[in-house]
Amino acid sequence: MASLSLRGLRKHYGSTPVLHGIDLDVAHGEFVVFVGPSGCGKSTLLRCIAGLESISEGELRIDDRRMNEVDPAARGLAMVFQSYALYPHMTVAQNMSFGLKLAGTPRAEVERAVAEAAEALQLTPLLQRLPAQLSGGQRQRVAIGRAIVRRPGIFLFDEPLSNLDAALRGQMRVEMARLHAQLGSTVLYVTHDQAEAMTLADRIVVFNKGRIEQVGAPLTLYRQPANRFVAEFLGSPRINLLPSRQALPGAASHELGLRPEQLRLRPSAEGGRLAGELQLLEHLGDVAYAHVRTDDGALLVARAPADTPLRGGERVALDFDPEQALHFDAQGRRLEP
Ligand SMILES: Nc1ncnc2c1ncn2[C@@H]1O[C@H](COP(=O)(O)OP(=O)(O)OP(=O)(O)O)[C@@H](O)[C@H]1O
Numbered sequence: 553m554a555s556l557s558l559r560g561l562r563k564h565y566g567s568t569p570v571l572h573g574i575d576l577d578v579a580h581g582e583f584v585v586f587v588g589p590s591g592c593g594k595s596t597l598l599r600c601i602a603g604l605e606s607i608s609e610g611e612l613r614i615d616d617r618r619m620n621e622v623d624p625a626a627r628g629l630a631m632v633f634q635s636y637a638l639y640p641h642m643t644v645a646q647n648m649s650f651g652l653k654l655a656g657t658p659r660a661e662v663e664r665a666v667a668e669a670a671e672a673l674q675l676t677p678l679l680q681r682l683p684a685q686l687s688g689g690q691r692q693r694v695a696i697g698r699a700i701v702r703r704p705g706i707f708l709f710d711e712p713l714s715n716l717d718a719a720l721r722g723q724m725r726v727e728m729a730r731l732h733a734q735l736g737s738t739v740l741y742v743t744h745d746q747a748e749a750m751t752l753a754d755r756i757v758v759f760n761k762g763r764i765e766q767v768g769a770p771l772t773l774y775r776q777p778a779n780r781f782v783a784e785f786l787g788s789p790r791i792n793l794l795p796s797r798q799a800l801p802g803a804a805s806h807e808l809g810l811r812p813e814q815l816r817l818r819p820s821a822e823g824g825r826l827a828g829e830l831q832l833l834e835h836l837g838d839v840a841y842a843h844v845r846t847d848d849g850a851l852l853v854a855r856a857p858a859d860t861p862l863r864g865g866e867r868v869a870l871d872f873d874p875e876q877a878l879h880f881d882a883q884g885r886r887l888e889p
């Protein structure tokens with residue numbers, strides 16, 4: 553376990569700035585998830601921390617020691633990439649022990665570290681197999697095992713589950729959480745997966761164009777986003793945005809944000825704050841999403857029970873509790889009610 557702090561960290565490639573001054577403190581044992589649109593600088597930041605890229609300006613400290621000029625191998629961290637190339641001609645055990653052997657670690661210690669990591673990752677029965685004899689999820693676990701045996705103070709994960717199918721991802725997500733609880737390690741984790749971010753993170757960092765928009769606990773960001781960008785980025789389907797006056801007569805002019813689960817779909821006869829036409833009821837099994845075109849022209853998505861009897865083309869009403877709505881000013885900043 554180690555702590556990490558970034559102060560005014562900037563990165564530019566030639567004259568192109570990519571990170572514009574990142575300030576962040578990560579505590580011992582914390583699981584911090586980085587999210588943000590493609591190209592916003594998440595991988596670049598991890599690579600700067602790992603020492604695979606130089607830091608143009610600012611400071612990186614690990615356990616309160618300046619690390620900018622320290623060799624990657626001496627920073628006490630391990631990185632797991634999306635593309636986790638295993639050595640194809642080596643067994644699982646050999647893949648996991650390779651780095652330690654290379655570093656001259658005594659044999660008994662290597663064996664103990666591999667056995668422990670294999671146990672934690674449920675790889676013990678597979679130690680003598682070659683990568684080609686493993687499923688994708690098992691290979692992924694070997695890549696994580698390779699990082700674990702080095703007992704790093706900090707794990708850096710760059711979309712480690714992104715090339716697994718949905719079922720395996722779900723399974724590995726649970727294993728990541730279990731592993732973190734077991735090892736208590738400090739983790740920086742990049743993902744595009746909302747469920748991974750919301751369920752794994754102690755705190756989420758939302759990036760946008762090389763800057764941090766907001767840092768906070770998952771539910772805090774979901775319920776009290778600092779601005780429209782964060783509100784739109786977290787939540788799937790996305791938060792609905794519409795001019796306040798369309799939904800709240802007499803309200804000051806600003807933008808209203810309503811999550812799909814905050815909108816209640818009703819037959820038109822029952823009435824509600826908004827009226828419109830149901831364009832599509834999307835059935836997902838346990839739940840349905842209603843796509844409604846309001847009479848003012850807004851296209852809104854409401855979560856509805858799976859057995860909702862309404863059909864596309866019908867007139868419908870939408871209602872919501874005004875207390876739950878988020879409010880944004882013209883610059884996109886959230887207004888306190
Ligand atoms: N070696 C490089 N030289 C020049 N520009 C680079 C280099 N590496 C990355 N960039 C640019 O830096 C920006 C940030 O890239 P980065 O890979 O960090 O984004 P990301 O947030 O990880 O995106 P994704 O979610 O797609 O992985 C991008 O605009 C990218 O084109």
Ligand SMILES: [Mg+2]
Nearest residue numbers: 594595596710
């Ligand atoms: Mg990336």
